[in-house]
Every structure is written in structure tokens, then in C-alpha cells.
Amino acid sequence: MKWNRREFIVTSTFGTVGTALYRVPLLAQPPSTPEFTALRGDVGIFTARGGTMGWLINPDAVVVVDSQYADTAQMFLDGLGERTSRRIDVLINTHHHGDHTAGNQTLRPSVDRIVAHANVPGLQRRQAAQRDTEAAQEYADETFDENWSLDAGGQQVSARHYGPAHTGGDGVIFFEDANVVHMGDLMFNHRHPFIDRPGGALIRNWITTLEQVVADHDSDTTYIFGHAGPGHPITGPGSVLLGMRDYFAGLLEYVEQGIAGGKSAEEIAQVEQLPGFGDYSGEPARNIGTAYEEVTAG
Numbered sequence: 001m002k003w004n005r006r007e008f009i010v011t012s013t014f015g016t017v018g019t020a021l022y023r024v025p026l027l028a029q030p031p032s033t034p035e036f037t038a039l040r041g042d043v044g045i046f047t048a049r050g051g052t053m054g055w056l057i058n059p060d061a062v063v064v065v066d067s068q069y070a071d072t073a074q075m076f077l078d079g080l081g082e083r084t085s086r087r088i089d090v091l092i093n094t095h096h097h098g099d100h101t102a103g104n105q106t107l108r109p110s111v112d113r114i115v116a117h118a119n120v121p122g123l124q125r126r127q128a129a130q131r132d133t134e135a136a137q138e139y140a141d142e143t144f145d146e147n148w149s150l151d152a153g154g155q156q157v158s159a160r161h162y163g164p165a166h167t168g169g170d171g172v173i174f175f176e177d178a179n180v181v182h183m184g185d186l187m188f189n190h191r192h193p194f195i196d197r198p199g200g201a202l203i204r205n206w207i208t209t210l211e212q213v214v215a216d217h218d219s220d221t222t223y224i225f226g227h228a229g230p231g232h233p234i235t236g237p238g239s240v241l242l243g244m245r246d247y248f249a250g251l252l253e254y255v256e257q258g259i260a261g262g263k264s265a266e267e268i269a270q271v272e273q274l275p276g277f278g279d280y281s282g283e284p285a286r287n288i289g290t291a292y293e294e295v296t297a298g
Contacts, residue, residue: 034075036083039222039235042155043178046079048072050099051226052234054182055080056175060153062088064107065173065182065224066100070136073103077110090115090150092159093140094184094226095167096124096199098131104138115148116140117161119169123199144171160216162209166193168200172213181217185226186210189233189240192274192282193247195290203248203294210245214238229281250276251284255291265292 034048036055046053049072054065062084067073080088093101093116101124104114121139128134148171149158156176161169166185173182185194186209195201223241228234254275258268269292274284 034072034079036079039178039180039224041175041178043175043180045224045234046076047234048075050102051094051097051185052182052224054173054175054180054224056152056155056157056178057084057086058153058155061155062086063150063152063157063175064088064091064111066094066184067091067103067107068099069102070106073106076103077107087112089113089152090157092116092157092171092173093120094173094182094186095170096120096127097167097185097194097196098127098133100184100226101138102136105136108138113142114138114140115142115144115159117159117169117171118143118145119167119200120171123167123169127199162212163205164200164202165206165209166201167196170209172209174217178222179218179220180222180224181213182224183213183226183241186213187223187225187227187241187244189225189228189236189244190280191227191229191232192280192284192287193227193244195287197290197293201290203252203291207245207248210241210248214241229279247274247277247280250274251287251291252295255288255295259292259295265289268292 032048036044036046038044042058043056046055048068050068051066053068053076056063088107088111091107091111091114093114124137124139128137144159147160149156158174158176159171161171170184170186172186195203217238221238222235223238225234251274255268269285269288271284
């Protein structure tokens with residue numbers, strides 16, 4: 001299956017009714033003004049195009065989370081040079097998708113090591129082969145299975161894999177001293193998320209992951225989101241994570257009710273908005289199809 005971040009074709013086989021083809025835009029973000037935003041202490045975010053980047057900059061360490069695209073990664077490097085003369089000690093990829101890893105090659109000469117969950121390099125290679133972009137890739141040279149940690153100039157940075165959710169290789173990054181958590185694409189704020197089932201996604205465990213992340217942190221924790229719908233912030237409290245949990249629960253419930261009512265997959269997907277989530281940007285049909293596949297798979 002070939003896809004890109006601006007247009008995604010999902011082919012779902014729905015039992016005896018044949019193949020339904022949805023052609024929908026995916027994360028089609030217009031370029032925006034590159035912006036460094038400080039959050040707490042030495043931690044902040046960089047936004048331009050693609051998944052939100054995170055950073056920690058102190059006199060003794062620089063840690064970066066995700067790399068967006070080649071052009072915006074260069075914009076990030078330019079801005080970083082105005083803030084520190086240090087190299088990047090560690091670049092952490094939250095998962096393998098191109099809008100989070102396509103800037104790896106741009107950052108590589110300035111990075112000592114790239115870290116990701118153990119499933120990320122393989123998923124990234126498969127994606128690159130599907131897109132014929134192998135020459136543009138730079139892969140993690142250090143991986144972890146469940147947990148990873150670093151002393152970054154006296155400040156602790158850790159990563160944890162909670163199991164398959166958005167993909168099969170998601171990492172949650174915790175800047176412990178600042179009490180800031182980077183969620184990668186485990187969080188889409190009021191935007192229909194991309195559920196990468198071929199890449200190992202599992203909606204049920206995504207629900208569990210969001211609940212567990214909130215339970216593992218406190219009420220003062222600030223979360224960085226991978227993406228947000230128009231007019232919605234790219235950071236927020238744990239209540240926003242629980243709101244996305246409710247979205248997935250509602251998605252599964254809607255599909256299960258449709259199946260119980262004898263509706264076909266196409267009939268279930270024929271809604272303009274997911275009931276109860278009409279303020280989410282994008283179209284729900286793709287995610288309804290993905291949820292149908294997960295529910296009927298058992």
C-alpha cells in the first residue's frame with residue numbers, strides 16, 4: 001500500500017460486499033511560519049509543517065523530538081543555532097511516519113545519535129520502499145523495546161512504549177524536570193487521527209495507552225500533541241488526552257452498533273461526522289473503515 005501525508009488511499013475489504021475505496025486527504029497542512037515556543041524551563045516546541053517537534057536546550061545538552069521534513073528541519077537548525085552553539089546530543093523519533101522522520105537526514109550531521117522504538121527502523125524502511133524514498137532516509141542507530149532514559153545536562157529525559165496504538169512503534173517522551181510529555185501522533189487534538197493499521201495500529205490499545213499515560217503523570221503535566229485541528233492548541237492538559245480516548249471509544253461503539261443493527265460497512269461509513277464528535281476536522285469515513293476492520297477481526 002502506498003500513501004503520502006497529503007493524500008491517502010485506504011482499501012478495506014468488507015466481508016462479502018467487496019472492496020470499498022476511500023480517497024481522503026491526510027494531514028494536509030499548509031506551510032506555516034516556523035516558530036519556536038518555550039513551554040517550561042528548558043523545554044519547548046517547534047512548529048512549521050508536519051508533526052510538532054519538541055526540544056530541550058540547556059548549557060550541557062540538546063535533545064530534539066522528531067524532525068518534520070527536510071526543509072523545515074533546516075529551518076529548525078537555523079533557529080537552533082540562534083539559541084545554542086551545541087550539537088544535538090539526541091534526536092528521538094516518536095514513530096516512523098514521514099512528517100516526523102523526513103528531516104532526519106537534514107539533522108544527521110548535527111546529531112550524535114538517533115533513538116526510536118525497536119519497531120521504527122523496520123516500519124520506516126518499509127514505508128520508504130513503498131514510496132521510493134530510500135535514499136532520503138536516516139534511521140535510528142539506537143533503539144529500545146519498552147523504556148529508555150537519558151541524563152541531559154542534569155535533566156532527565158525518558159521514553160516509553162505502551163504497545164501498538166497509532167502505529168506499532170510509538171514512543172511517549174517525558175521531559176521529567178519540566179513535566180512535559182511529547183505524545184507524537186498518539187494525540188490529534190480535535191482532528192480525525194490517522195490510524196495506521198498496516199503499520200501496527202490498534203484502536204483498543206490506543207484507548208488504553210491514553211488512559212495509562214494520564215495515570216502515569218500528574219494534573220500539572222503539559223502534553224505536546226502531534227497535530228491539532230484548526231483553532232485548537234498543539235499543547236494541553238491530560239483532559240485533552242481523555243477527550244481523544246472518548247473519540248476512539250465512540251468510534252468503536254458506533255461501528256459495533258451498526259454491525260449489530262445489520263448495516264453494511266458502507267452504510268456505517270455514510271456519515272458526515274462521527275456522532276458526538278462533529279467539531280473534529282476532517283472526514284470520519286476512513287477511521288470508520290479501519291475500526292470496522294478491527295472489530296470484525298475479533
